[in-house]
Amino acid sequence: MTPRVWETRTRAVPSLPSLISSQFPGFPMAVKIEHQCLRQGEGGLVENAIIGKNSLMPDDIKPYEVLVRVAAVALNPTDHKSPSFCPTPGAIMGVDFAGVIVHRGSDVRRELTEGSRVCGAVHGSNPANPGKGSFAEYVAADSRLLLKPPVDWTDTQAAALGGSGWFSAGLFLYESLKLDGKPSSPTTKRADGTKTPILVYGAATATGTMICQILSLSGYAPVGVCSSSSADMVLSYGAIATIDYVAPNAAETIKSQTGGQLRHAIDCISSQESMRCCMAAMGRAGGKYVASEHTMEEWRTRRGVKVLPLQLAYETFGNGVELPGLYHREPSPAKHQLTMDMADEVQKLLDRGLIRSHPPKALPPGFQSIIGGLKMLKAGEVRGQKLVVCLDSGLTNQS
Numbered sequence: 001m002t003p004r005v006w007e008t009r010t011r012a013v014p015s016l017p018s019l020i021s022s023q024f025p026g027f028p029m030a031v032k033i034e035h036q037c038l039r040q041g042e043g044g045l046v047e048n049a050i051i052g053k054n055s056l057m058p059d060d061i062k063p064y065e066v067l068v069r070v071a072a073v074a075l076n077p078t079d080h081k082s083p084s085f086c087p088t089p090g091a092i093m094g095v096d097f098a099g100v101i102v103h104r105g106s107d108v109r110r111e112l113t114e115g116s117r118v119c120g121a122v123h124g125s126n127p128a129n130p131g132k133g134s135f136a137e138y139v140a141a142d143s144r145l146l147l148k149p150p151v152d153w154t155d156t157q158a159a160a161l162g163g164s165g166w167f168s169a170g171l172f173l174y175e176s177l178k179l180d181g182k183p184s185s186p187t188t189k190r191a192d193g194t195k196t197p198i199l200v201y202g203a204a205t206a207t208g209t210m211i212c213q214i215l216s217l218s219g220y221a222p223v224g225v226c227s228s229s230s231a232d233m234v235l236s237y238g239a240i241a242t243i244d245y246v247a248p249n250a251a252e253t254i255k256s257q258t259g260g261q262l263r264h265a266i267d268c269i270s271s272q273e274s275m276r277c278c279m280a281a282m283g284r285a286g287g288k289y290v291a292s293e294h295t296m297e298e299w300r301t302r303r304g305v306k307v308l309p310l311q312l313a314y315e316t317f318g319n320g321v322e323l324p325g326l327y328h329r330e331p332s333p334a335k336h337q338l339t340m341d342m343a344d345e346v347q348k349l350l351d352r353g354l355i356r357s358h359p360p361k362a363l364p365p366g367f368q369s370i371i372g373g374l375k376m377l378k379a380g381e382v383r384g385q386k387l388v389v390c391l392d393s394g395l396t397n398q399s
Helices: 016-023 078-085 155-161 164-176 206-217 228-236 250-257 272-281 313-317 333-351 367-378
Strands: 008-010 034-039 050-056 065-074 096-104 117-121 138-142 197-201 221-226 241-244 264-267 287-291 305-307 360-363 386-390 396-398
Touching: 034 367, 065 155, 078 367, 096 138, 096 155, 117 138, 117 155, 155 360, 155 386, 164 206, 164 287, 164 313, 164 333, 197 206, 197 272, 206 221, 206 228, 221 228, 221 250, 228 241, 241 250, 250 272, 264 272, 272 287, 313 333, 360 367, 367 386
Parallel strands: 197 221, 197 264, 221 241, 264 287, 287 305, 360 386
Antiparallel strands: 008 396, 034 050, 065 096, 065 138, 065 386, 096 117
């Protein structure tokens, strides 16, 4: 029997602008409203996560924030890795989401009104702000980092796009590698008429497919490293070629594919094997390497390849990152501004139908499915898909 697949599609919600005000006059200042959310449990372990049924809703909306009634959420590895690394029992979990604005701050840009559909991300499982996370019925989010998905997109697609993928892409491409080409102003071709190649190791990950799209639209030639079973998918996201990561001569194949001119590598896997391959694939002149997670100094095989500092998507909110050790970050207004600029770029691509989310896989609705999905991610059972869970059937249709 074929398992039932859950999907979500939006419908008109004319009552949303008055949803809260009709039930709770004067919100957010007059009363505190309870909602459901998924909170960290003992040790930050997924298995101990708690579905809180009587949690207080956000009532301190900042002038640039909006309150979003969450329709669907997407699951990321950080949703189980961050809590286990720095347990904060009681903190609301979750990063990526899609939903509808039900309240807006005084400085929110004009086009984001009550009733607008949006998608984006927040810093969930945050020790410095444990009351904010996307795995909740309502979340307060920075309106400057939100996107308006196309009207024909499902909430599943919108949540799969979320924000974490393109947040990371912006940091890797424009903060780390200092690339000059953007979708709105693509880079020029090289003197020989070819495009500059950039290696994307782990191109079949959600971050990898986003990076491939942005690179291709910015005038570069992304070369993807992935499994042979994911090659067609990666090519469809803009890669000019793919190399099987298990091939014994993968690095030499990349060198041949790029004419020995590879100078940039983005590693979305961040293992000893992926780092070694990226470094070996670089040309004789060396180049720059950036990884999505921490890599060990002893993994480095070439001094001529510069290992760039680790970037954290959590930095894009501009508030600093209150995690211990090498994950601690001071506030960075520059990275926040970079991500606001990136939001403008991605919104224009969405409006023109030029960018899409990682292939979504909808799980059955409800908070319990989030726990199950995170266990799947933790066990390494998810490949080539973005797990998405619907939370609000009142905002969407399911079929």
